[in-house]
Amino acid sequence: MSQGDIQLVELVKRYKDVVAVGGIDLHIPPGEFFTMLGPSGCGKTTTLRLIAGFERPDGGAILLDGVDVSRTPAHRRRVNTVFQSYALFPHKSVVDNVGFGLRYQRTTKEEARRRVAEAMALVRLEGYESRRPSQLSGGQQQRVALARALVLEPPVLLLDEPLGALDARLRLDLQVELKRIQEQLGITFVYVTHDQDEALTMSDRVAVMRDGHVEQCAEPRELYEDPSTAFVANFLGASNLIPVGVSPNGSGSRLRLGSFELHADQGAHGLGDACLAMIRPENVRLFAHGETGENRVPGMVEEVVYLGFHHEVRVRLATGTVIKVDVPNDDERDDHEQGDPVSVHLPARHLRILRADEDEADDDADGDDVPPTAPAPQHAGAQAP
Amino acid sequence: MSAATTTRPAPAAVARVSLRERLSNPWGKPRFLALTTWVYIGWSLIPVLLAIRFAFNSGRSRTSLQGWSLRWFTQDPTLSVLHDPTLLQALKHSLVLAVIVMLVATPVGTALALGMRRWTGRGSGVANIMLLLPLVTPELVFAVGMFLLFTTAFGFIGLGTTAQAIGQVTFTLSWVVLIVRGRLVTIGRDVEEAAADLGAPPHEVVRRVLVPLLIPAMAASLLVSFALSIDDFVVSQYLASGSDTTTVPMRIYSQARGGPTPALNALATIMLVVSLLALLLAYFVFKALTRGEKGASAIQQLATVDAGGA
Numbered sequence: 001m002s003q004g005d006i007q008l009v010e011l012v013k014r015y016k017d018v019v020a021v022g023g024i025d026l027h028i029p030p031g032e033f034f035t036m037l038g039p040s041g042c043g044k045t046t047t048l049r050l051i052a053g054f055e056r057p058d059g060g061a062i063l064l065d066g067v068d069v070s071r072t073p074a075h076r077r078r079v080n081t082v083f084q085s086y087a088l089f090p091h092k093s094v095v096d097n098v099g100f101g102l103r104y105q106r107t108t109k110e111e112a113r114r115r116v117a118e119a120m121a122l123v124r125l126e127g128y129e130s131r132r133p134s135q136l137s138g139g140q141q142q143r144v145a146l147a148r149a150l151v152l153e154p155p156v157l158l159l160d161e162p163l164g165a166l167d168a169r170l171r172l173d174l175q176v177e178l179k180r181i182q183e184q185l186g187i188t189f190v191y192v193t194h195d196q197d198e199a200l201t202m203s204d205r206v207a208v209m210r211d212g213h214v215e216q217c218a219e220p221r222e223l224y225e226d227p228s229t230a231f232v233a234n235f236l237g238a239s240n241l242i243p244v245g246v247s248p249n250g251s252g253s254r255l256r257l258g259s260f261e262l263h264a265d266q267g268a269h270g271l272g273d274a275c276l277a278m279i280r281p282e283n284v285r286l287f288a289h290g291e292t293g294e295n296r297v298p299g300m301v302e303e304v305v306y307l308g309f310h311h312e313v314r315v316r317l318a319t320g321t322v323i324k325v326d327v328p329n330d331d332e333r334d335d336h337e338q339g340d341p342v343s344v345h346l347p348a349r350h351l352r353i354l355r356a357d358e359d360e361a362d363d364d365a366d367g368d369d370v371p372p373t374a375p376a377p378q379h380a381g382a383q384a385p
Numbered sequence: 386m387s388a389a390t391t392t393r394p395a396p397a398a399v400a401r402v403s404l405r406e407r408l409s410n411p412w413g414k415p416r417f418l419a420l421t422t423w424v425y426i427g428w429s430l431i432p433v434l435l436a437i438r439f440a441f442n443s444g445r446s447r448t449s450l451q452g453w454s455l456r457w458f459t460q461d462p463t464l465s466v467l468h469d470p471t472l473l474q475a476l477k478h479s480l481v482l483a484v485i486v487m488l489v490a491t492p493v494g495t496a497l498a499l500g501m502r503r504w505t506g507r508g509s510g511v512a513n514i515m516l517l518l519p520l521v522t523p524e525l526v527f528a529v530g531m532f533l534l535f536t537t538a539f540g541f542i543g544l545g546t547t548a549q550a551i552g553q554v555t556f557t558l559s560w561v562v563l564i565v566r567g568r569l570v571t572i573g574r575d576v577e578e579a580a581a582d583l584g585a586p587p588h589e590v591v592r593r594v595l596v597p598l599l600i601p602a603m604a605a606s607l608l609v610s611f612a613l614s615i616d617d618f619v620v621s622q623y624l625a626s627g628s629d630t631t632t633v634p635m636r637i638y639s640q641a642r643g644g645p646t647p648a649l650n651a652l653a654t655i656m657l658v659v660s661l662l663a664l665l666l667a668y669f670v671f672k673a674l675t676r677g678e679k680g681a682s683a684i685q686q687l688a689t690v691d692a693g694g695a
Contacts, residue, residue: 054578074581081582087575091597100593101583148583 004030004155004188005065006051012059013046020046022212023060028190028205030155033182035191037199038209039235044192047209048158051190053077064156075104080149084161086141088133088148095120095129098147105152119151122181139170150181156188163198175202196236200224208232224280230354233278240284240323242277246353253353258319262295264351276354281326283350286313289341295348299323301340311336315344433657440650447647457651466651474629475636476652480659482546482621482632483614486553490610491603493554494561499595501562502569519559527556528623535624545626552620557613561606568602569595601674608667612660 006028013021021043028034036044049055051062053074062070069077088097098119102112120126123143133141142162149157163171179202182189193199199206200220207217208231216228227233230241245256246268253268254261255277268275289298299315302322311327313336323344327336336342407413440458444451454460459467466472501513519527535548542548572595580590618634625631633656637649
């Protein structure tokens with residue numbers, strides 16, 4: 001499979017005064033499972049619709065296998081789309097839905113029948129050929145939508161939150177299935193979602209988007225372990241963001257947190273003095289009060305929330321910052337109770353230093369009950385939705 | 386449940402509920418609402434039922450009951466609907482006109498609704514509202530204007546069946562656009578995008594996806610425009626050219642001042658039955674064609690259909 005190479009060059013889309021996509025540059029090599037992840041309104045769906053040809057870009061180019069297709073109408077682009085709403089044709093049976101597009105590819109009747117049957121088998125829908133879409137469940141309808149696109153053997157498949165309307169259990173099953181199909185066919189998948197778990201489990205690479213631009217584009221592991229901005233750290237998983245003063249120290253850096261001094265393995269070149277130290281709750285360790293050592297900060301347990309496989313413990317540090325700590329329920333640790341004094345260990349190799357982002361506070365992911373993130377000095381704990 | 390039966394509340398407690406409490410009980414049956422509704426329905430139906438009753442009068446009077454017969458439909462050798470050539474001609478002309486109107490208004494209105502959906506730029510909002518203006522324009526004003534037009538600028542067309550058809554199509558179009566547009570909204574844009582995405586060029590999207598999905602709305606439009614045309618008096622009256630372009634409402638109106646017989650009631654009854662049948666057919670056709678679809682689209686559409694028949 002050498003086909004299915006997508007390149008977005010300086011892609012811009014405006015709606016009147018609102019910039020939906022603000023100059024995106026992306027390269028998606030053939031056969032990649034590429035995900036655009038972001039909160040609603042970040043431009044991910046608009047970008048997908050631009051690639052599909054439903055919208056016309058206001059600037060930039062969309063290269064499909066090296067050819068600019070940004071002025072080609074949707075019906076002549078060799079990409080196919082799976083819609084969040086399924087968008088099945090309610091007046092046609094399942095086979096007629098799946099075979100719809102084959103009429104526009106010069107296929108013989110015999111070949112069309114064979115390919116429809118193959119597509120039906122690929123999405124495991126044999127036996128439902130003569131049903132109407134309204135007689136299928138949501139998951140089955142989504143499979144029909146998938147088969148309808150895949151039967152055309154496109155080099156690129158675009159998926160716009162395809163699992164958004166399904167319940168959690170079915171979503172997991174279909175995630176596995178989508179990944180299997182993508183690996184089996186080896187075609188490029190461009191997947192849009194606001195669900196971080198979906199993005200992390202399925203994708204080869206993820207672009208985290210925000211306000212019409214790409215915040216960070218990397219493999220899931222890098223994105224999670226080494227986010228380049230506070231927004232990415234917050235959007236993917238839970239994170240503690242602690243405002244600190246930074247100065248370089250050999251290959252690592254020295255962090256000033258109130259009267260305490262911490263060490264981080266990561267260097268902080270060109271990040272300025274006021275930064276955010278990021279650490280995942282699962283990397284923080286709690287010890288008995290009084291224990292000393294490198295990167296230990298005293299604190300007091302404020303709240304303990306039982307979450308099944310682990311406890312989430314909220315600890316207020318002596319500097320006033322509240323951080324979240326995941327404590328596994330493996331019988332080997334002491335139970336923490338509200339009001340307990342503890343010593344918090346922030347391991348140097350897990351501390352990441354991020355630029356303090358001025359406008360971070362007013363646009364956290366969904367604006368729900370997430371506490372303000374970066375500049376708010378007293379509350380540094382934050383969790384992605 | 387079992388607790389209630391074992392403790393068995395004293396019947397006296399039930400009886401002691403005051404009338405006032407029973408009337409103001411928010412969980413009770415809406416008796417007052419039901420009553421007013423039925424009073425209104427009765428009030429609005431009684432004149433119609435009376436008119437129908439006299440269509441079956443055996444005497445010549447339209448005011449006093451004189452037994453039952455089919456005299457004014459078929460039996461009377463000169464005055465019945467069947468044997469009075471002026472009444473029969475009016476009935477024929479009404480039906481011909483209605484068929485022409487529905488066959489023209491439906492496709493044109495559907496095309497208009499499809500076009501309006503594509504047009505989103507400057508002026509489309511105003512045009513959308515203007516399109517529905519005929520629904521509220523006084524028909525008389527519209528008819529007078531049409532009359533002037535066909536006697537002056539469009540004098541080559543002149544008054545007569547063509548003018549009547551054009552006039553009726555003009556105001557019926559608004560209804561067709563309303564019905565089809567409602568359906569287009571429920572169809573949604575994503576099926577169109579899906580069809581284009583699968584390689585269908587624009588005309589194929591219309592042919593293979595939109596038109597099949599619009600058939601229920603088009604069927605409803607056909608029958609609504611039929612009913613509207615049959616019911617129309619003002620436009621037909623102004624644009625008529627002579628006795629052979631007289632419609633049923635016009636004939637009834639003019640004869641009511643001469644020597645009215647129950648034959649007029651018989652004619653009106655026939656028209657009523659024809660319009661009712663048209664609307665019933667619209668209802669069932671629409672229901673049959675949208676069976677199995679999700680959402681309240683059928684009910685939504687039928688609200689429009691009913692309004693059209695009113």
